[in-house]
Amino acid sequence: MRLQRRIIVVSTVGLFLILLIVNSAVYLFFKQFMEQSELTQIKNQGQSIVETIGDHQNPSLLMDNYIIGDGMLRVIRPGDHIEKVLTKSREYRQIPTTYSESEASSIVRYNNKDYAVYKQPFIWNDGTVVTLEYVESISHYSNAISLLQTVLLTASVLVLIPSVVASVWLSRFILTPIRALIATMNEIRSNGTFKKMDVSSKNTDELTQMRITFNQMIDLLKDNFDKQQQFVSDASHELKTPLTVIESYSTLLKRWGKKDPAILDEAVEAIYSEALRMRGMTQQMLDLAQGDQYPIQPLTELNATEITQEAAERLSRSFNRDIHFVAKEPISFLGQEDLFKQLLFILIENAIKYSKKDIVIRLYTNQKSLTLEIEDKGIGIPENEQTAIFERFYRVSEDRNRESGGSGLGLSIAKKIVEQFEGTIHVQSKIGVGSTFIVNIPLRPFKEVSLHD
Numbered sequence: 001m002r003l004q005r006r007i008i009v010v011s012t013v014g015l016f017l018i019l020l021i022v023n024s025a026v027y028l029f030f031k032q033f034m035e036q037s038e039l040t041q042i043k044n045q046g047q048s049i050v051e052t053i054g055d056h057q058n059p060s061l062l063m064d065n066y067i068i069g070d071g072m073l074r075v076i077r078p079g080d081h082i083e084k085v086l087t088k089s090r091e092y093r094q095i096p097t098t099y100s101e102s103e104a105s106s107i108v109r110y111n112n113k114d115y116a117v118y119k120q121p122f123i124w125n126d127g128t129v130v131t132l133e134y135v136e137s138i139s140h141y142s143n144a145i146s147l148l149q150t151v152l153l154t155a156s157v158l159v160l161i162p163s164v165v166a167s168v169w170l171s172r173f174i175l176t177p178i179r180a181l182i183a184t185m186n187e188i189r190s191n192g193t194f195k196k197m198d199v200s201s202k203n204t205d206e207l208t209q210m211r212i213t214f215n216q217m218i219d220l221l222k223d224n225f226d227k228q229q230q231f232v233s234d235a236s237h238e239l240k241t242p243l244t245v246i247e248s249y250s251t252l253l254k255r256w257g258k259k260d261p262a263i264l265d266e267a268v269e270a271i272y273s274e275a276l277r278m279r280g281m282t283q284q285m286l287d288l289a290q291g292d293q294y295p296i297q298p299l300t301e302l303n304a305t306e307i308t309q310e311a312a313e314r315l316s317r318s319f320n321r322d323i324h325f326v327a328k329e330p331i332s333f334l335g336q337e338d339l340f341k342q343l344l345f346i347l348i349e350n351a352i353k354y355s356k357k358d359i360v361i362r363l364y365t366n367q368k369s370l371t372l373e374i375e376d377k378g379i380g381i382p383e384n385e386q387t388a389i390f391e392r393f394y395r396v397s398e399d400r401n402r403e404s405g406g407s408g409l410g411l412s413i414a415k416k417i418v419e420q421f422e423g424t425i426h427v428q429s430k431i432g433v434g435s436t437f438i439v440n441i442p443l444r445p446f447k448e449v450s451l452h453d
Contacts (some may be wrong), residue, residue: 002401003171003178004168004171004172007171007174007175008164010034011166012160012163012164013130014157015160015163016160019156019159026148026152027148027149027152030144030145030148031145034144034145035107036372038107039105039106039317040096041116042116042118042134042136043105043106043118045088045118045134045136046134047118049066049073049134049331050120050122050132052066053122053132059121059122060084060125063075063086066086067088068088069088069323070088070089070136070137071092071134071135071137071251072086072087072089072092072133072134072135072136073085073086073087073133073134074132074133075124075130075131075132076097076099076100076130076131076133077099077124077128077130078099078130079130080098080099082097086192091111094110095108095135096110100119100131101121101129101131102121103119103121104119105119107141111318113137113139114137114138114139114141115137115138116135116136116137116138116141117133117134117135118133118134118135119302120132124365153192154430160210177197177211178198181210181211184197184214193221194218194221194222194225196219197211197214198211199215236366239278242274242275244387245270246270246275249266250267250271252267253268274403288383299335299336300336301334302329302330302332302334303332304331304342304372304404305329305331306331307340307341307344308344308361309325309327311345311348312344312348315345315348315349321359322358322429323359324358324359324360324361325361325363326363327363328364331364331365331370333355333441334443335445336420339417339420341418343415343417343439344372345438346413346414346417347374347439349359350437351375351376351435351437352376354378354379355377355378355424356377357378358377359374359375360375365443367443368442369423369442369443370441371438371440372441373436373438374436376436377433378435379432380430380432380433380435381427381431381435382431383429386426386427386428386429387426389411389427390414390415390425393413423440423442424440425440
């Protein structure tokens with residue numbers, strides 16, 4: 001069953017059951033009230049008649065002279081024998097009766113008509129205990145009950161019809177945005193493009209919130225899709241150059257390497273250098289593809305001054321560059337050594353790539369946090385892009401990255417490591433002057449959690 005029909009059926013059946021219960025309760029209450037009222041009235045009249053006739057020495061004589069209106073008065077002997085009947089209508093005589101030794105009042109139905117009956121035993125002329133029965137038509141009771149049934153039935157129909165119409169309208173109101181959502185998703189699936197739903201700024205109901213949430217999900221999916229596309233594109237672009245170099249030198253080796261030692265040395269060195277570069281780049285990509293989840297290591301007290309100086313000396317020898325380290329005092333903090341070293345290597349190598357001049361590293365503390373500054377005299381970064389450089393694969397300039405061999409991954413990883421340290425990282429830079437990366441790390445222990453987005 002379709003959802004629209006289900007809504008209509010459930011709402012209509014639910015309302016019908018409610019009306020049935022309410023109408024039944026009203027009907028039964030009113031009927032009981034009317035019956036009780038009629039029985040009380042017939043009882044009072046019957047008792048009045050019994051008091052009048054029963055106190056007389058000759059009840060039969062007094063009964064003959066008793067004026068009866070629209071009703072019947074009769075005397076019943078034991079064995080259901082009728083002794084005397086007083087009535088103006090023949091239809092009353094045909095109402096069956098029984099002898100009763102106790103007072104009783106009831107409503108009986110005969111020939112589709114309702115009658116109120118009161119019975120009271122009393123002593124007849126010959127001393128026999130007989131039953132005096134008083135019967136009265138209660139057609140107004142029947143008419144009232146019939147009228148009530150008609151009113152309740154009519155009211156139920158008048159309520160059910162608009163309720164069905166309201167259910168149809170409500171189902172359309174609810175299902176219209178759902179159908180629009182389904183249509184949008186089918187269009188996205190068929191065309192392979194991301195499409196958002198129209199949102200009315202005036203409405204704040206749940207259906208509007210559903211559209212807003214769907215649009216937010218589409219934005220998130222599109223952003224992730226774009227990043228994935230960019231990741232694949234940039235990764236293939238970055239790997240293309242070293243693979244081309246390796247292929248070219250391998251071809252050169254096959255042709256001339258065995259005969260010319262100079263070519264052999266040059267090719268081996270180039271292949272080795274490109275292989276190292278590809279391994280580092282691949283590892284960075286794997287780290288990012290795995291959600292930046294680095295192994296959790298025990299927290300240890302790190303000598304930041306000694307680790308920074310060692311990293312500066314090692315990179316200075318590897319790249320044959322002048323790197324000056326400035327620290328006034330030994331600085332220690334509680335952290336993970338591998339992550340801190342990785343942070344240093346990323347930032348120092350970044351300075352080496354984009355600067356031909358000396359590099360200066362400063363390390364100092366203000367008793368609450370340690371500050372690491374890495375300054376280069378390179379080409380600089382435009383001010384409007386200084387925040388974006390920490391995004392994955394962001395390129396300030398294509399030529400700038402191609403010349404330096406940068407993959408656009410290092411600073412993104414550096415930012416994640418600093419966040420792991422519960423610190424901050426930013427850059428101060430001017431075009432043609434240089435850049436200074438500034439890292440602030442609290443000296444208190446940081447949370448030992450995995451790096452993730």
